[in-house]
Amino acid sequence: MYRKEKGALPTRMPATVEREKELIARIIAGETNLFHELIRPYERMVYLSILTMLRNDQEAEDAAQEVMISAFRHLKGFRGEAKFSTWLVTIAVNEARRRLRKAKTAQMESLDETKEDREGDFTPAVLTDWREIPSVVLEKKEMRQKLRDAVEQLPPIYREVLVLRDLEELNQQETASALGINVTLVKVRLHRARMMLQKMLAPYLRATAPARKGFFGRMFQ
Numbered sequence: 001m002y003r004k005e006k007g008a009l010p011t012r013m014p015a016t017v018e019r020e021k022e023l024i025a026r027i028i029a030g031e032t033n034l035f036h037e038l039i040r041p042y043e044r045m046v047y048l049s050i051l052t053m054l055r056n057d058q059e060a061e062d063a064a065q066e067v068m069i070s071a072f073r074h075l076k077g078f079r080g081e082a083k084f085s086t087w088l089v090t091i092a093v094n095e096a097r098r099r100l101r102k103a104k105t106a107q108m109e110s111l112d113e114t115k116e117d118r119e120g121d122f123t124p125a126v127l128t129d130w131r132e133i134p135s136v137v138l139e140k141k142e143m144r145q146k147l148r149d150a151v152e153q154l155p156p157i158y159r160e161v162l163v164l165r166d167l168e169e170l171n172q173q174e175t176a177s178a179l180g181i182n183v184t185l186v187k188v189r190l191h192r193a194r195m196m197l198q199k200m201l202a203p204y205l206r207a208t209a210p211a212r213k214g215f216f217g218r219m220f221q
Contacts, residue, residue, distance in 0.1 A: 020084050028076055035072055042085050043068075045168050046092045052163045053096040055152050063099055067092045086174040093160060093178050100156070143204075150200040158193035165190050 023038045039046075046067055051060035070091055078087055151159060164175045165186070176183045 017083075021080065024075060024078060024084070032072075035075075038084070039068055039071065039088070042088050045085070046088060049089055049092050049160075049163055049168060050096045052151060052167075053093070053156060053160055054099060059099065063095050064092070067095050070095070082177055083174065086170065086177055089164065089168070089170065089174075090178040093164075096160075146201060146204050147197075150197050153200065154193055154196055158189050158196060161186055161189040162193040162197075166194075 020038065023034050027034050027038065043064070047060060047064040050063045050067070051057065054060050054063065067088070071088055074091075078084065151162065154162065160179060161175060164170045164178060165172070170178065172183045172186050176186045179186070181189075
């Protein structure tokens with residue numbers, strides 16, 4: 001139900017806020033058949049967010065189903081203080097984290113949060129942003145696989161913030177709310193995640209386009 005072509009970036013066509021409010025009110029009032037219309041634009045986002053954290057297709061599908069069930073059960077508790085999509089992805093992140101804790105597969109880093117707040121940004125050594133990789137390169141199947149593998153190798157706290165910010169395109173405040181951290185930590189973790197991706201992808205890019213000028217030439221000088 002939630003599968004998509006591997007390597008492709010997620011796309012969403014969410015309903016308007018007004019339409020979502022209308023659907024939520026009608027669902028709560030008893031028109032439960034409308035629930036799938038409400039969540040349909042976000043099914044892929046939920047699945048991919050969970051898959052990137054769990055790195056297991058079947059478990060991600062099970063978790064995504066559980067998220068939708070939980071969202072339906074607790075829909076009356078949605079107050080509209082945040083976007084519905086943010087509320088939904090918060091449930092997804094919490095479900096993925098719960099499963100990681102239960103399976104004891106997460107190797108969460110022990111970070112000094114206060115220290116992170118003070119460190120601020122620093123200048124990347126390779127790219128300013130991993131997303132500067134030209135679209136013509138990202139369109140290649142091998143490159144998409146390399147990118148997906150690199151994302152999966154990130155420590156969980158960096159992987160989840162990168163998925164929400166760069167792939168699902170949540171803004172900083174939405175990401176902070178979904179992860180239960182402050183905006184400063186979102187910025188720091190996202191910056192570090194991008195740097196880690198750069199480090200992992202640079203050897204591949206260097207090997208595949210050593211003689212090219214322009215973008216690649218500046219990148220590897």
